[in-house]
Amino acid sequence: MTKRVRKILLGNVYVLGIASLVWLIIRSGRKPSRLSYPCQKAALANTSVLFAGTAIPVAIRLPAWIRHSSCAESRISSRVLRIAEMTGLFFLAGLLAFSLLVGFGSAPRLNDEMRAAAAALTLPELYSSSPDASNIYIAEGIPANSERGVDSLIDIMDTNGLQFFKGSGLAKASGPAGIVGSNDIVLIKVNGEWRERGGTNTDVIKGLVNAIIHHPDGFTGEVVIVENGQWDSYMDNRPDNQNPASCNAEDHGQSFNDVAMMFAGSHAVSVYDWTAVQTQSVGEFLGGDGRDGYVYVPEIEEGYPKFTTVYGTRISLRYGYWNGSSYDNDRLKFLNAPVLKDHSGGGVTACIKHFMGVQDLYQMTQNPPHDAMINQGIFGKLMNVARFPDLNIVDAIWTIPAGGPNGPYGNAVRLNRLLASRDPVALDYYCGKYMLLPISGDARHDPNNAAGNFHKMVWSTRDALLGGGKQVTTDEAMMNVYKSSVPDVPPDTPYEYFLAEGCTDYGFETWVLVANPNDQPATVSISYYTEEGPRNAVPVTLPAHSRLTVNASSTIWAKSSGIRVGSDQLVHVERAMYWNNRIEGHTAIGTASGAGEWYLAEGCTDFGFETWLTVLNPASSDALVNLRFLTEKGEIDGGRVAVPALSRRNIRINDWISASNVSSIVSSDKPVVAEVSMYGQGRRSGTCSMGMKYPAQKWYLAEGATHSGFDTWLLLLNPQPETANVTVNVDSTGSRLDPINMQLAPLSRTTLHLNDVMPGKDVSLSVDS
Numbered sequence: 001m002t003k004r005v006r007k008i009l010l011g012n013v014y015v016l017g018i019a020s021l022v023w024l025i026i027r028s029g030r031k032p033s034r035l036s037y038p039c040q041k042a043a044l045a046n047t048s049v050l051f052a053g054t055a056i057p058v059a060i061r062l063p064a065w066i067r068h069s070s071c072a073e074s075r076i077s078s079r080v081l082r083i084a085e086m087t088g089l090f091f092l093a094g095l096l097a098f099s100l101l102v103g104f105g106s107a108p109r110l111n112d113e114m115r116a117a118a119a120a121l122t123l124p125e126l127y128s129s130s131p132d133a134s135n136i137y138i139a140e141g142i143p144a145n146s147e148r149g150v151d152s153l154i155d156i157m158d159t160n161g162l163q164f165f166k167g168s169g170l171a172k173a174s175g176p177a178g179i180v181g182s183n184d185i186v187l188i189k190v191n192g193e194w195r196e197r198g199g200t201n202t203d204v205i206k207g208l209v210n211a212i213i214h215h216p217d218g219f220t221g222e223v224v225i226v227e228n229g230q231w232d233s234y235m236d237n238r239p240d241n242q243n244p245a246s247c248n249a250e251d252h253g254q255s256f257n258d259v260a261m262m263f264a265g266s267h268a269v270s271v272y273d274w275t276a277v278q279t280q281s282v283g284e285f286l287g288g289d290g291r292d293g294y295v296y297v298p299e300i301e302e303g304y305p306k307f308t309t310v311y312g313t314r315i316s317l318r319y320g321y322w323n324g325s326s327y328d329n330d331r332l333k334f335l336n337a338p339v340l341k342d343h344s345g346g347g348v349t350a351c352i353k354h355f356m357g358v359q360d361l362y363q364m365t366q367n368p369p370h371d372a373m374i375n376q377g378i379f380g381k382l383m384n385v386a387r388f389p390d391l392n393i394v395d396a397i398w399t400i401p402a403g404g405p406n407g408p409y410g411n412a413v414r415l416n417r418l419l420a421s422r423d424p425v426a427l428d429y430y431c432g433k434y435m436l437l438p439i440s441g442d443a444r445h446d447p448n449n450a451a452g453n454f455h456k457m458v459w460s461t462r463d464a465l466l467g468g469g470k471q472v473t474t475d476e477a478m479m480n481v482y483k484s485s486v487p488d489v490p491p492d493t494p495y496e497y498f499l500a501e502g503c504t505d506y507g508f509e510t511w512v513l514v515a516n517p518n519d520q521p522a523t524v525s526i527s528y529y530t531e532e533g534p535r536n537a538v539p540v541t542l543p544a545h546s547r548l549t550v551n552a553s554s555t556i557w558a559k560s561s562g563i564r565v566g567s568d569q570l571v572h573v574e575r576a577m578y579w580n581n582r583i584e585g586h587t588a589i590g591t592a593s594g595a596g597e598w599y600l601a602e603g604c605t606d607f608g609f610e611t612w613l614t615v616l617n618p619a620s621s622d623a624l625v626n627l628r629f630l631t632e633k634g635e636i637d638g639g640r641v642a643v644p645a646l647s648r649r650n651i652r653i654n655d656w657i658s659a660s661n662v663s664s665i666v667s668s669d670k671p672v673v674a675e676v677s678m679y680g681q682g683r684r685s686g687t688c689s690m691g692m693k694y695p696a697q698k699w700y701l702a703e704g705a706t707h708s709g710f711d712t713w714l715l716l717l718n719p720q721p722e723t724a725n726v727t728v729n730v731d732s733t734g735s736r737l738d739p740i741n742m743q744l745a746p747l748s749r750t751t752l753h754l755n756d757v758m759p760g761k762d763v764s765l766s767v768d769s
Contacts, residue, residue, distance in 0.1 A: 110403065110410075114402065115413055117438055117441075118401070118413035118414070121435065121439065123138055123140070123435070123481070124434060125483055126476055130477075132478070133479055134473050134478060134479050135480045136419060136423075136426060136480065136481045137160060137162070137420045137421065137482050138156070138482065138483045139155075142417065142418060146204055146418075147203045147210065147558060149204065149207065149397070150207030151558060152418075152485075153420055155535075158172065158173040160482040162179075164391075165179070165182075165216055166178035166181040166182075167181070167216055167217045171554050172216070172536075179333060179390050180212055180215065180390075181221070181333075182217040182219055182220060183220050183221045184333045185221055185224070185321055185333070186212055186222070187226050187315070187317075187332070188205060188208060188225050188337055189226055189335065189337060190225055190226070191227065191338055191339050191349070192229055192241075192357075194234075195247070197341075197400055197412035198248070198341065200339045200395050201395045201398065202248060202249040202256055202258070202259050203250060204337070205225060205259050205337065206262065207558060208393070209259060210263070210557055211558070213266075214504070214553045214554075222267075222269070222270075222313055223269045224270055224309050224315075225270070225271045225272070226274060226305075227256075227273060228273075228274035228358060229357065230368060232275075233273050233275040235256045235257060236255030237257040237270075241273060243255045248407070257271045268311045270310045272307055274305045274358075277292045277293045277294065277307065278294060279293075279366060280293030281293060281294060281303070282295060283295065285314055285322040286319075292307040293305075293307075294360045294361045295318070296364060297385055299385075300378070300381040301363045301364075301378075302369070302378060302381065302385075304316075304317045304359070304387075305360070306318075317332075318385065333390045334390050335390060335392075336351055336354055336355075336424065337393045338350050338351060338394060339394075339398075339399070340395065340399045341404040342404035342436065342440065344404065344405065347432070347445055347452055347454025347455075347457070348432045350394055350427065351424035351428050352458065352461050353373070353457070355379035356369075359378075373457055375460055377462070377464030378464075380462070380465040381464045383465060384468030384470070388465075389424060390422070391420060391422060392421050392427050393418060394419040394420070394431055396416075396417040396435060397416060398412040398414050401436055401439040401440040415435070417435075425462045425465065425474060426474070429447045429474050429476075432446065432454055432458075433445075433448070459474065487646075488533070489534070489646075490525070490566060491525050491539070491566055494567070494568055495567045495568070495571070495592070496565065496567070496592070497573040497590035497591065498563065498618055499563040499616075499673070499690075500615060500673045500674055500675040501562070501575065501588065501677055502560065502577070504553040504556055504558060504561070505557075507579050508579045509552075509553070510553070510561070510575065510577050511549060511550065511552065511576045511577070511578075512526055512548075512549075512563055512573070512575055513547065513548070513549055513573070514542060514567075514573055515571060515572040515573075516548070517570075517571070517572065518569050519545070520544055521542060521544055521569075522541075522567050522571055523567065524565060524567050525540075525567075526540075526555070526565050527563070527565075527566070528552060528559070528564075529616055529618070529647050530648065531650075533647055536555075537550065537554070562616030563616075572589075573590035574587055574590065577688070579683060580683065586677070588675060588688050588689060589690060591673060594618050594670075594671030594673050595673075597665070597667050597693065598665070598693060599665055599719060600613070600663060600676040600689070600692075601717040603661065603664060603678060603749075605658055605659060606659040608681030609680055610654050611654065611662065612679075613666070613674065613676055614649070614651075614675050615648065615649050615668075615672050615673070616647075616648040616673040617670060618646065618671070619671060620645050620646065621645050621670065622643065622644050622670075623645075625640065625668045626639075626640055627656075629663070631663075631749055632750065633660075635747040636657060661751050666691065674691040675688060696769075697769045698766070698767070698769075700764075700765070701764065701765040704765060705761070705762050705763065706763065707761060711753070712753075712755060712763065714728065714754060714765065715751055716742070716749070716767070717749050718744035718747065718749075721746050723744065724746075725744075725769065726741070727741055727742075727767070727769075728765060728766075729768070731765075732761045
């Protein structure tokens, strides 16, 4: 009995192992990256059992068999059979290793030619005369911190007729026909199945979430980052899907869950991993089923997700938000955000293939519907029944031109582009033909290659969507492709005021404050001078004797910016900035004009302080700015900085001067505006001041205290090439104290700590030189 059981088990090991080996050779021989697929992992494990359990023991026993060559003739045939058996097993093992490491034929891999093609890639603009054309929007030249590319993309969409925000239309990129409303529930579908460059860039998702929560009308809705990884998921919101230091971002440790947590303190932002409920077949909320899972639709043999977020919000992808008694379909928005890359099966991963991470329960199994995706347009059918994306955003910051869908860092090329369209078919067509194909030279990426799976997938999806009444196309004559936005031009006004500092990123709030002291209304227009150029807010009529308070993030988000306020009346302008949940803040008064020189006495790069110099160029032509830094030891040349027209530049003085008190002199060939901001360790404190346009021999300073824990410092900048003799006169409550006489070295900065010379007092100062 024991021998019989062992024989059955051994036979099953042979059958299972050899079958698994054949499967591995067929499925992974030309594409070793497929070894990361769960089915391939299981087959590899079975094959390993075959060789570890059979070939190795045979190999160990071979010497003993050979040594017993004197055995009876009747046993020779048995030995020959066993040796032949072992030889065959080792042959299969070698065949497996060869197929996995070398492959049968040569699959394309990233090479120098592809890198060169990526660097030289130029995307064409297309124009259609049809009012029913599909529009594609492209943001190019995105910087390393690629969340800022989302802003550029939204600008390009807005310039060319598609508003990202649904609202009154009084703010930038906003209109009644916009996409995301202020109280919407927004699902952002990402690729979280693959690590490194194989997943959606989390910096892009950070920028997208940041834009949503800065809705011009305020955001009271919810954002959920979602994915069904099928076999594996690296969303990082559960112990079984963590993704340490393997993310597609500048910071490789920044996961999707990390992005959600950045905003979760102030807004409802979270991650939901549909992978955890993919096997659960459930009914709809309307039918009384409150469980999370997938609802199967027999007519398309597919399922769609239904779930409850960490905030208790109940969502059906098909019917929308469930309020307990009915569905609100309009409040649910679906943003489809794939990474662009090669795919071994479908040819190209972009908008359509990305729906593999939406569906499940295909034919009531966990089998991925690859054939139905390619030949039957199954994902088009799913979009028709469950939800058509409100917007598709293709992440092409990095792309995998060959060897996908796995995406090792070393197999990616940087393209620094984001593309968007409401038509997933047209966007896939364009990405394949004009992005992947020119880089890879692989016909599999050509949407017009009728023999290719990519063509079949795009065409079958198109047909399914057209049958469902959706506006999609594979005809280039029916596509508009827009790559640029028209920069705003600040309006001409009789009066204008400027502030160089401003930021709506890194936890900062920026508020523009305008007081109208006149007896008549004032028309006020605010422009933000970003590093990409100006962005105008909608003009506002300010009643007589009133105050206007404007949050800069209603027009710009995640940006550093200077500010221009134009008015048809004389007004008073200030800017207030807050951070650390409004625990910290500083303010400054606007200046009515730029100047060719600015003097800024404040600055320190020691004791944990960081000092920033901000330079705004309000002119219509570029400015060349010279920087000079004056320390207690003398002058240090800061070099030259180009500030483009109608923009602003940030200079971190710590990068030039280390561990020193420092003053700055800014000289320019065009009138500019300069401010200096200084922040304490961990940004737990901060100051900001407008520079002065010229030095003077008399200065008055009303504020000062050296008691109750206050520190007061007097900062003296001597821009002259000779020594300056200075007298500091100090007025305290009801009396004048003894003056302080000082000598300031040429071209230097001097710092006086008043607490050391007159402690325990309220003081005002006058300085004579």
